[in-house]
Amino acid sequence: MISRTDIEAAAARIDGRVRTTPVARVGAGAFGPAPELWLKLEFLQHTGSFKARGAFNRILAAAGSGTLPAAGVVAASGGNAGLAVAYAASAVAVPAVVYVPTTAPQVKVAKLHKLGATVRQVGAEYAEAYEAAVRYAADTGALFCHAYDQPEICAGQGTLGLELLDQLGGELDTVLVAVGGGGLLAGVAAALEGRARVVAVEPEGIPTLHDALAAGRPVDVPVGGIAVDSLGARRIGDIAFDVATRTKVASLLVSDQAIVDARRLLWDRCRVVVEHGTAAALAAVATGGYVPADGERVAVLLCGANTDPSDLG
Incomplete structure (x- = not known):
């Protein structure tokens, strides 16, 4: 289990070692039915991901x-x-x-x-x-x-949540996070506990958190689809499952086609290149799978860009 205290300690420890990545404000209608959004450009982090x-x-x-x-x-x-x-x-x-x-x-x-x-x-x-x-x-x-299921790993990823909250002056309602093994989800949900809602977005072909929540525990899931290279964990991490249930994280599933379309939209509208796994988070709002309430301040974490951009030309 991790807490905000662990994440604050991590932020102090890694200060000066990682980049403060920018947040971009995007107007209503840029991504299908999505309203105004804030995009956290974490793909600009060292090595291209959070x-x-x-x-x-x-x-x-x-x-x-x-x-x-x-x-x-x-x-x-x-x-x-x-x-x-x-x-x-x-x-x-x-x-x-x-x-x-x-x-x-x-x-x-x-x-x-x-x-x-x-x-x-x-x-x-x-x-x-x-x-x-x-x-x-x-x-x-x-x-x-571990790629996603160690306290120090999850706490380090959670520093992204503290950073985002600070950049938006504490005015944040909801954050959409792509989920594979769940290290980023665990850290961000713990960092924002009591301050903002976290929504997990998963490919239909790799429903690690979705199936775990249905079963009441982490379970193995089939692994396949367009985002398998970055979200291809066979099961959600124990830490992520504990934090998700504690903080009442919601899970949404998106199709491979929705992911492909969202990745293309980011390139067409913003000239941003991301991995398919990263695009899953945006796919939830671009398709109307997640519909924000009036005035809801929603941020989407764009967490990685180690991809071949040749298919975006």
């Missing part, structure tokens, strides 16, 4: 407690978490090994190499890469950095 926040918090917390091993760090990732861990490890001069599934986009694998990480591709799904990374940590003593 994951740098959690990676720095995990590694710096270990360094601060004297538990960061000489063997360095290891992570399993569909791409973005690995990039963040590799970047943070390089910044504090420790080695990083990153396990990725064979389905990881080549653009992400190439960036991992450029950041100096040792890259190992194992299995077709994140779960298989995860198992290999856990074995490596056990064998070598390396610090395991």
Whole structure:
């Protein structure tokens, strides 16, 4: 479980290590039936996603407690978490090994190499890469950095929520967040608890939180669809499930076509390039799946842009 206190501590720890990303105000009608929105441009973060926040918090917390091993760090990732861990490890001069599934986009694998990480591709799904990374940590003593289900990781991601609230002067009603394993959801929902509502948006083909809420516990779900490279976790994290139930997070499902259309809208209307997983959050309002009330101040987190833009031309 994490709280706002954990997130405030994370914000102090990673201060100066991550970027304060901007918020863009978009007028009514720019995205189908959506009213005026605020877009949090977190894809401008180091390594192209919010994951740098959690990676720095995990590694710096270990360094601060004297538990960061000489063997360095290891992570399993569909791409973005690995990039963040590799970047943070390089910044504090420790080695990083990153396990990725064979389905990881080549653009992400190439960036991992450029950041100096040792890259190992194992299995077709994140779960298989995860198992290999856990074995490596056990064998070598390396610090395991979970993609989404560790307190330090979730608290680091939650600093985005504190930042957004501050940027909007505390005047925020609802935040839409794309969900895979749920690290970002957990952090943002904990950061905004009692201050703003959080709505989780998931692809129909990877309903990790949706199915967990229906079952009353995290459960395995099928993994497939257009956003599998970034939202392809097999089940919601325990921390995310606990925070979501505590803060009464709502879950919405969107189709692959809605995600594709939302990603295209962002390019056509704003010249912004994001991953399909990131576009899921916008798809909820662009399709009318989430309809804000009159005067409701809604922010959409655009959390990652490590994608091939060639299909947007």
